[in-house]
Amino acid sequence: MQEPDVSPTNDDDATAAELGAQQQAQWTAERKLVEAAEAQRVVEVEQAASDGRARLLLEVAALPGLPGVYRYFDVQGQVLYVGKAKHLKKRVSSYFQKDHGGTRIGLMVARIARLETTVVRTESEALLLENNLIKTLNPKFNILFRDDKSYPxxxxxxxxxxxxxxxxxxxxxxxxxxxxxxxxxxxxxxxxxxxxxxxxxxxxxxxxxxxxxxxxxxxxxxxxxxxxxxxxxxxxxxxxxxxxxxxxxxxxxxxxxxxxxxxxxxxxxxxxxxxxxxxxxxxxxxxxxxxxxQSVDENSATGRDRDVDILAAKVQGGRACVNLAMVRGGRHLGDRAFFPKHVEEATAVLLSEEEQTDSVSPERLVLEAFMAQHYLEAHVPSLIVLSEAVDESLCAVLTEQAGYKVTTQAQPRAQRRIWQEMCIKGAELALARLLSEEGSQQARTRALVDALDLSVQDVDAFKIECFDISHTAGEATVASCVVFEGHQMQSAQYRRYNIDGITGGDDYAAMRQVLTRRYSKMAEAAQMGNARLPDLVLVDGGRGQVSMAREVFEELGLDLSLIVGVEKGEGRKVGLEELVFADGRPKVYLGRDSAALMLVAQIRDEAHRFAITGMRAKRAAVRTGGSRLEDIDGIGPKKRAQLLQRFGGVRGVTEASVDEIATVKGISKELAEEIYRVLH
Structure with a gap:
């Protein structure tokens, strides 16, 4: 029997070709619609930017010719730069009167979306307001000195x-x-x-x-x-x-x-x-x-030299150092180095401002920024020896603030010259040490990124958060979160979490609680573009801790590849740690001498230290509890002593019932209930 012929006919070929053509036409039409919508959006954005820039230029044209302070903001409302001016209109107009190209100041000007100004009476008031705003707003394009430690x-x-x-x-x-x-x-x-x-x-x-x-x-x-x-x-x-x-x-x-x-x-x-x-x-x-x-030559030191500050600035490799040496009572007491932030951005802006006046070095700009931010809230000696001459108006403001004459000297002689040379050398050595340390820190960050095969576009912005749990036999459980960013630990971003509502000693439940509290709101904010998740999340522990972290991240819809556990090696020896991954990758041993492992160990140890510190403080508060008894209204020294004597300490008071507390002389039933509530 002859098989039927099932080969495609010419009609089938025509139908297929017709369907392919229709589908291709549909795809082409859809692509054109998308391109048209994108082009329309670009036009709208450009139009909005043009309208915003036009509105900004109108505001600049309407500025007064008076002293004041100006502030630039981007579209997200983040402050970009804070500056002062003798003549607001001239100074602010100078930013928009020429094309700065792809320079740092050009990048800043291109991001300006909003302008705010404050008019003051004098240039000295402008200087004071400028530096108060710089400390408050942390603008990206200003030189920022951070010195949270008070002087001894x-x-x-x-x-x-x-x-x-x-x-x-x-x-x-x-x-x-x-x-x-x-x-x-x-x-x-x-x-x-x-x-x-x-x-x-x-x-x-x-x-x-x-x-x-x-x-x-x-x-x-x-x-x-x-x-x-x-x-x-x-x-x-x-x-x-x-x-x-x-x-x-x-x-x-x-x-x-x-x-x-x-x-x-x-x-x-x-x-x-x-x-x-x-x-x-x-x-x-x-x-x-x-x-x-003493290093001071008493025969050459005058009465004026009994209290002197010596300042030297050095700028190199995009970083800066200001070295401050102190002479008190005619004795040289040593020096202290300061390292400002945003030096390249700020000096680009400040040097552009000074283009039409005298030539100004970056070292002078750094010195002026330090003096304004440091001395306006600190003791000012009557004499300051400098490595660079600074603006006379700054000296006038310091004199006005101090209430006595403050003199600066950039070309000293005799003993002051020796102090200046010592201070300059100290600044050079401190900056060289910083650049060397930052080079090694960057190398460790790059080594970790390469070892974990992470897709990180900007290594300088690479961010790690590390968690650890600490308690004493289940008592006073505290979780810590430490942050590593910009090749260094960011102590201002550290957080501690008091863990409650779990079985004492259950580290897994504690880890689940701290991760949920840390990332539940952050995940929502990140989806809206209002927060940034870390590039890596370290947990101190092995597979159990990592499994708990994986459950939390799955519930929050976060990327599991972010989670890495730091598991103790054989014999729990330092240098033998292994990395455990939440996304199923096999464990990795980086090697005892690995730069990547050194960085992981540093961050893990810092999280451990921060957790233990918090746990000990919480445990001490629970065991002694004196401050909590003092905080209760109606409990004075006499009643507190009676309570502690009756029950043998705060732990005994904590374990006592309301009725037992009420048996103490002078303690009413209502006060006993309040004591019980506070201690529990």
Missing amino acids: YLKLSAHEFPRLSYYRGAVDRRHRYFGPFPSAWAVKESIQLIQKVFKLRTCEDTVFNNRSRPCLLYQIRRCSGPCVPDLQNDGNGGYARNVSNAERFLLGETQEVMDGLQAQMMAFADALQFESAAEVRNQISALARVLQQ
Whole structure:
């Protein structure tokens, strides 16, 4: 039987060709619609930008010719730049009168969507307002100095027998303070020096008030022993005389102190008080040795040089360093380096502003930014030696703020020249060290990105968040989140989470809770473009912790490839850690000497440290609880002491019932209920 012919006919070929042509035409029409819609959107965006720029130029044209401060914002409302001007209209107009091309200032000008200005009366007011806004708004194109640490001082307490101590914090006018000092080391060295020469006490008042015989410091001649009545007026005329001499020494009156001690020694000798004369002689010898060890040449130092700051700036490789050296009481106390942010962006803008005036170096711009941000809220010495001359108006503002004449000097001589050269060398060394460290930090970041085969466009913006759980046998569970970004740890972004509502010691439940709390809102904000998720999420733990993190990310719809667990290696030895992935990839051992593993270990250890610190603080609050009892209305020192005595401590109070607490004298039923509520 003959098989039927099933080969395509000419009619079938025509039908297929016709359908293909129709489909192709449909695709072409759809593509044209999409292209037309995209072109329309581009036109609308360009039109909106053109309208916005036209509106901005109208605002600029209407600005007054008065002193003031201006602020530029982008379309998201983020502040770009804060500047001051003698003549607002001229200064702001200069940004829009020419094409800056692809320069940094051109990039900034292209992003300006909105302008705000504030008119003030004088240029000094503009300078003050500008720097207050810079500290508040953190603009991207301004030089920013961040120094959250307060400077240490040397403190003499307001006491019949003043105590000499290290101090950092708010100043109490009852006491006498000397400084500021550039470092804690400088303060402690000064305390040791004054102990040797003037023998002032350093013990706490509680210790001083309860001693009946002198301590070891008296035996080794570091204290005159004012805690013992028989010794309070011993030696060279009493403790008060030593305090006075120490104050004059710290103020730089060294020669006057030396002359006074010489006269005192001769007076004791004339009165045949040879033991007292010998004590003063030893004091003079100790003071002479101290003065010989100082780097300051006392013969060339004038009274004006007793309190001097020396500033040197160095700009290199897109980074800058300002080195601040301090001379207090005629003694060089050391230096301290500062590293500002946004140097390249800010100097591009500032140099563009100065194009029509004198030539200005980046070092001068950095110095001016530091002086404005540092001295407007800190002690200003009457003399500041600089590596570069600065604007005279800045000196006038510092003088106005300080209430006395502040002078700057960029071409010093004699001893001041030596200080300047030392400070410049310190700035160069500090900047070279920073650039070297940043180079190694960038190399570690790149090594980690390569080792994990991550698709990261900008390594400088690579962001890691790491989580750890800490508790003591299930008590006071705390989770930590630390952030690594820009090749360094970002302590300002660290967060701690108190973990509640779980079984004590359940690390998996604790990890689930902290990840949910951290990323539930962040995931929603990221979808709206209002937040940025990290490029990598590290959890301290193995497969169990990673599995819990995977469940949370699946519920939130986040990318599982972000999660990496840091699992302890064989024997839990450092350097043998392995990385566990949530997306199913096999475990990875980076190698003991791997730069990537060093970075992971650094971040993991920082998360562990931050968690332990929080856990210990929480545990101490639970176990002692004194501050919580003090915070309860109606609980004073007497009732608190009765509670602690009755129940043997705060833990006993916490474990007591409301009825048991109410049995304590003076504790009503209502107050007992309040105590129970607070402690639970």
